[in-house]
Amino acid sequence: MSFDLDARTFSFKDMKVSISSVDGRLKNIALDIGDYQKNALNGQGAKSAKIVYNKKHNCFFIHIAVDYAAECIVPSGDVIGIDRGLYNIVYCSDKFRYSGKQVMHKRRQYVKLRASLQAKGTKGAKKLLKRLGGKEKRWMTDINHQISRKIVDNSNKGDILVLEDLKHIRKRIKLAKKQRAVVNSWAFGQIQKFLEYKAAEKGILMTYIDPRYTSQKCSKCNCIHKSNRNSHLFICKECGYTANADYNASCNIRMVYMTHEDGLMSKSPEATPIKVVASPRL
Numbered sequence: 445m446s447f448d449l450d451a452r453t454f455s456f457k458d459m460k461v462s463i464s465s466v467d468g469r470l471k472n473i474a475l476d477i478g479d480y481q482k483n484a485l486n487g488q489g490a491k492s493a494k495i496v497y498n499k500k501h502n503c504f505f506i507h508i509a510v511d512y513a514a515e516c517i518v519p520s521g522d523v524i525g526i527d528r529g530l531y532n533i534v535y536c537s538d539k540f541r542y543s544g545k546q547v548m549h550k551r552r553q554y555v556k557l558r559a560s561l562q563a564k565g566t567k568g569a570k571k572l573l574k575r576l577g578g579k580e581k582r583w584m585t586d587i588n589h590q591i592s593r594k595i596v597d598n599s600n601k602g603d604i605l606v607l608e609d610l611k612h613i614r615k616r617i618k619l620a621k622k623q624r625a626v627v628n629s630w631a632f633g634q635i636q637k638f639l640e641y642k643a644a645e646k647g648i649l650m651t652y653i654d655p656r657y658t659s660q661k662c663s664k665c666n667c668i669h670k671s672n673r674n675s676h677l678f679i680c681k682e683c684g685y686t687a688n689a690d691y692n693a694s695c696n697i698r699m700v701y702m703t704h705e706d707g708l709m710s711k712s713p714e715a716t717p718i719k720v721v722a723s724p725r726l
């Protein structure tokens with residue numbers, strides 16, 4: 445259960461909220477929040493929020509939306525290309541990678557367990573099925589936090605993270621659907637979301653590119669050939685360059701940015717205000 449609040453039904457002052465309810469105005473409700481949320485909300489004139497009921501904890505959460513203009517950061521550091529995929533969830537051009545092997549294995553276990561519970565069809569099985577879905581999502585969310593944290597920890601203020609546009613990844617995942625138990629496409633969107641706010645906190649920029657040919661192109665001699673990619677290995681038909689296919693793709697993603705720098709600059713996050721959502725517990 446959740447409902448939206450706007451400037452008429454919600455106000456925020458001194459880390460306290462007032463909300464309109466069917467029983468009249470509930471005034472000055474203190475927020476149970478940590479330092480991160482306090483910093484994000486400090487001095488903000490929040491005008492909208494969402495109330496969400498959490499059944500498990502039997503309490504309400506409030507998501508308060510604040511707009512703040514990020515500090516203007518000049519791209520001055522390293523450019524890191526990030527390839528996202530199924531075999532490696534991420535492979536960065538600085539050679540950091542997170543293998544998708546364990547994730548795929550666990551996803552398969554969940555798929556099997558779900559199938560057997562569905563076959564059972566009892567009330568208890570249905571209940572368990574619901575719990576399982578939540579558990580799987582929390583597990584994947586935790587992994588996505590770890591991945592994004594590691595990438596940001598490996599980078600410095602002024603660095604630029606270059607990723608391929610999410611819609612292209614979604615297309616690829618659809619094609620790979622024949623393989624059962626692949627990583628859900630929402631997981632890639634989530635990594636992106638986590639990366640965006642963690643990078644913004646540290647002054648790291650992010651930009652997105654059209655990934656055309658990044659998997660077929662040789663990052664050493666630029667030769668594009670379909671058969672350059674041989675499953676997980678990239679072997680260039682032209683110059684013989686051999687590398688992990690996802691690593692080669694990450695170098696190409698980086699190069700797209702390097703060669704089209706001017707055109708892509710306007711897309712970098714410093715040009716637009718960043719929306720931060722703090723979710724304190726009421």
Ligand SMILES: [Zn+2]
Pocket residue numbers: 662663664665666667680681682683684685
């Ligand atoms: Zn080559």
